[in-house]
Amino acid sequence: MAHEQSTVSALPASAPYRSWQPLFFDAGRAVVMVFVAGAVLLFFTLGTLQLFNEARAVQNLTFADIFPSPREIYAAWQEFDTLLLEEHIPETLWETVAGLSIALVLGVLLAALMDFSRILRWILYPLLVVSQTIPTFALAILLILVFGFGSGPKIMVVVLFCFFPITLNTFAGLQSSDPELLSLLRAMGASSFQSWTKARLPAAMPSFFSGLRIAATYSVVGAIFGEYITAQRGLGVFLKRSYSSYQIDQAYLAILVTAVLSLLLVVLVNLIERLALRWYYTTRRAGWRGPGIY
Amino acid sequence: MNAEPCIELISVSKTFRDGGREVRALENIDLAARPGEFVTIIGPSGSGKSTLFNLITGLTQPDSGEIRIDGRPIGSRTGQVGYMPQRDLLLPWRTVLNNVILGPELDGRPKGPARREARALLPLFGLEGFENAYPDTLSGGMRQRAALLRTFLTGRDVLLLDEPFGALDALTRRELQRWLLDVWQRFQKTILFITHDVEEAVFLADRVLVFSARPGRITTVLPVDLPRPRQSISLLSADLRRLEAELIEALEAANGAADSG
Ligand SMILES: Nc1ncnc2c1ncn2[C@@H]1O[C@H](COP(=O)(O)OP(=O)(O)OP(=O)(O)O)[C@@H](O)[C@H]1O
């Protein structure tokens, strides 16, 4: 009690009046949230009904066909788990990891080249942007039509999806190094190669990892997209077959597996980042715990 | 006393041109320091003190005049002197130990012996037990000491220290001044030391150079004949007070000259 009184007496005279304000704010916030939640719910309910009606009109599907229960999805998993685990998931994972690795090397290399020479920057930068503005999908389809069914073209699609954020972020990181620090290194007699390896590259690492995180998020989707167009194995194939045979529960299963794989990949990247950039997370952001799992 | 100067500037001038504006930063600087001498440099902000250091390190080239180290003109070579800039600029991704061996590393010397040498010096620099800490976890005073150790470990005979204690509180500053004198006497280095603090300038130096406001010129050279070692000298010592008064007068005169000129 005594303690409470001392804190109250430390407040200005208008404190009793002010102390009601947080309550009002909370009440206001609650009302707004109820409205927002209601609107979102309404939107999805109406949208779902609309979808259902349209689907029924075309295919004579029941509601349960379009929205399987978790139990049905689990049943689908039990039915297909060996097929998925032994055939489709390994294929998709292989394409994803291979593509992401190539994108990593390519992205860092391009960033280094653009950082190294202004002329290369002028040539490469517009090309990179254009490579992302022409619909990646069109390009991906072309790649697969030209190079065929193997996993090679799918890996190329993953690279196409992933190298851009890595390049852009790494480049920004390289450009952001402290000019005074670079002067100091030069004053100490460092060659330009030494200032690159000892200052610019390590300074770019946090940005590089942000890029890699975005790339990892896209990578699984890239692989599945490639497989969806045409392939013999992989989650994309599984998804396509499910749709074409109206096995909606299997399709949901594929989507779920995709989400889990993407999440695992991002978590892996974050783990590596935490280990590699211990200096960044123990000091620069004292108290801040970094990106967590996202 | 009669040794050859290990660092020598002969009528060095430097003018910056950016856009159409010309900034005359330094004009006809003549300066020579004997091996083992402690020279402090004081002057108003913008009088070209940091520019002087950039010239001696070889980062910028003078418009006219010559800079010699151990009798040889430096030309555009860098890495001849140890340099500690106004900001400590420790590498945040390196531990203290790996930060301080940067000099030997850049010289291509093996890291093992460099680390051993650095470890042996950590207690003297008050960094014992912190060799594996990252710079951002250290206090301001410790960071300065780490930056100083890095500068010492470059192994150069001439050290340029640009306001190393500028951002510290009065007590820490006092403590580090005494400690620097200790270290300097032990290692027999030649030190050029920039400061804004009159007391610091007198307390540390064999000679104080007073710079005028733009264009930077050396207006006064004040020899400090206080006996050494000075670590235990009283702040209220009459000699110290007299020299400080003299230095303040010289500073005011230098500013006045620039205003009327
Ligand atoms: N690279 C540059 N380009 C143009 N002008 C410059 C450059 N470097 C320094 N100057 C100018 O030269 C003058 C001297 O600068 P300098 O940094 O040497 O001053 P200083 O004596 O170190 O000042 P302070 O005590 O505030 O550190 C300033 O007017 C500054 O604007």
Ligand SMILES: [Mg+2]
């Ligand atoms: Mg300066």
